[in-house]
Amino acid sequence: MPRPPARPCDDEMRTLRGRGVSVTVSTVQASRPEQLVASATEIGTKIAALDTTMAAQRQALAQMRAGWQGQAASTAIIKAEQNLNRQEELRARLSALRQALTTGGIQLGFTRSGLLTTVAMLRAVGWQVAEDGTATAPPLPPILRLMAPAWTAILQKLLAVFAQIDAQTAAAIQAAIAGPVPETPPGTLGDPRKLPSPGTSPEDVKSWWDSLSQFEKSQLIAEHPPELGNLNGIPADVRNEVNQAVLQDDLARVTDVADQHGVSTDEVLANPGAYGLSAADATRYTNAVQTQKGLDKMASEGKKDRPVMLWAYDPLAYHGQGKAAVAIGNPDKAQNTAVVVPGTGSSVKDGWLESENATNLYDQMRRGDPDETTSVIAWMGYDAPDSPTDPRIATPGLARSGGDLLAADVNGLSATHEGGPTNVTVIGHSYGSTTVADAFAGSGMKADNAVLIGSPGTDLANSAADFHLPEGGQVYVGAASSDPVTWLGQAGPLPDIINRELGYPLGLEAGLGRDPAGDGFGSVRFDAEVPGRGGLPDFGDHSRYYDVGSESLRAMTDIANGDGSTLADNGLTAEGRRQPHIGLPDQLDLPGLPPIGLPDWDTPIPGTPALNDPEGDRGTVTNDHQY
């Protein structure tokens, strides 16, 4: 006799029954799955209490290690460690138990309610349902009898599922209590060997790090997992140690192979596969070399002897262009910290870390205020447009995603900062200024002051108010009258139109938002003229804001040292750009008729310095020159 089509699960059910699982409708009815969930919640509370206890014990243990030597100390420390290990084990078991109870409770609850609803519905219309799920149709109408096998199959399937979940839950509980110690999720206090997951807040990362013993910390640093060096909330000196070790690995991977085969590194890089390496290994090496060159140049050993730290390092980021941030001076200890954000064409691969932007600012900040501790972070932490012809430059997309990354890094600084208050200034140049504006206006970046230089526009920020700076904070703007990039954000669609009509002489970098140097933006504009320039456009003048001796670097130095309020007294502030308009009258007066209203049709004229930039004709800088 052929098997009825409505009962495909017989084998499965027999298997379950064969294991001695026997679940009836009454058993299901009597079960209380919600109690499992309630127990899980209770266990959660216990875990939290245990975490607190363990964190305290870890700190006590760390102090014990630091301050107590000798035989008795060793014995006590070993005992304390054993105790902690037992607690870690207990925590892992409780955590697994909670998980088993929660999952089982929820699944059993759904199955129970499905089964009981079906049984109640059948019984309400005259069906009989036996304990094992067999459904018997009422006598009339006879056609119902044909449906009996199908209903029986459904009910018995539900019973089997319930039994299966029940058995699984029981097994999971048994395993949690008596099996091998379960794996704990990464980043929990219960397992110091695992890093917090990427989304963890810097404050929580810091608490986790502080909860580790010195031994555990040293072990992690020695292992140098790359994530640890880029994790906000980890102290800068630790990040530096880890990142430097990862960088050395990246160098050695290629040089070792080259040495073994007696060939040049160039040969290995040209055919990494022939030497057992991957293309990614080659990219890592190339960006490691660029990063090392940047570190060496910034350190300037024997000459400037600057204290440099590799604060972030990910050589494979951004399609192989690499990510890195070098801190000159420890940002965790600095009273004044400046973050330098570059613009179009900048990347680790292309050698931005060797540029003198951050070093010039650091040297000037130290000389301007030698008694205050300083840190300048050269932040190549986002994917900047590759060149003026990169189509991505036309849109603020990279600035907005870069703004998110910048905000995360800058906001993380406070979690690890030691001692008194810190003064943080974020400085963006060119497309980087759009990134900085977006970080403040769109990504919740918190810093004391913003500096925008050579800005093509501020995208999401329509005015200084959108930066949400703390009281006393300012948006400072440096825009050389001879820097054509800064004419682009002046207003409206006209810069775009003109740029397009002229065949994109400025690349596609037109129309990234408002000009922050405009007189209605609410910014403080500082002098940023290039000596010897007479207001004629010169693309080179877009890239001289960090020149040693320039009024622009002087102003940025004072701002970053917390002395921005002195700019006006020192004659370093500039008037904002006026923005003349092509205006139509509001209304037309026609003889004998009421006035006809006209739409608001003001069109700002894109500026030329001679026309509307008060900085365009400053005698002191532009005329007092030797030729």
Added chain:
Amino acid sequence: MFSESKPNLDGPEMSDEQTRAQVVDPAKRLVQAVGLQLRGAGFRFSACTDQGVAPFRGLVEIGFTFPEGADKDAYIEQIITAMSADGWRDGAPAGKKPYGRAMHQGEVMALVSPNPDHPDRGIVEIYGECRNAADHSGEDEDIRAELTG
């Protein structure tokens, strides 16, 4: 980020030799006049914009150690005096506003200061004019031997 066909120079074009001599020669006279104890000294063609392209200027950076027990301010003054004797004038070139003790000869600017990160050390920098239109890598050249020899 922008390429230009002709770099905008701060005056008539100078050759590599002239660019180098403009900063290395006075550095050599200074080191020998004062007897600076060098920790390091480097010369490079430094890009005048941050784009790594022409124009370039000559740049000398010197790290020195203060003599044991010397009064640092007095020692800096000794350096300044030696520079004045060599034709340097007080202050930065017109229109320039650097921090640090500045001296100038025409548009060439020197900055002299203690190193705030290392109490026993000081720094001398000499910035030449942006008048070199050739291509350079920006690599540093060790000129300790040249300055002391």
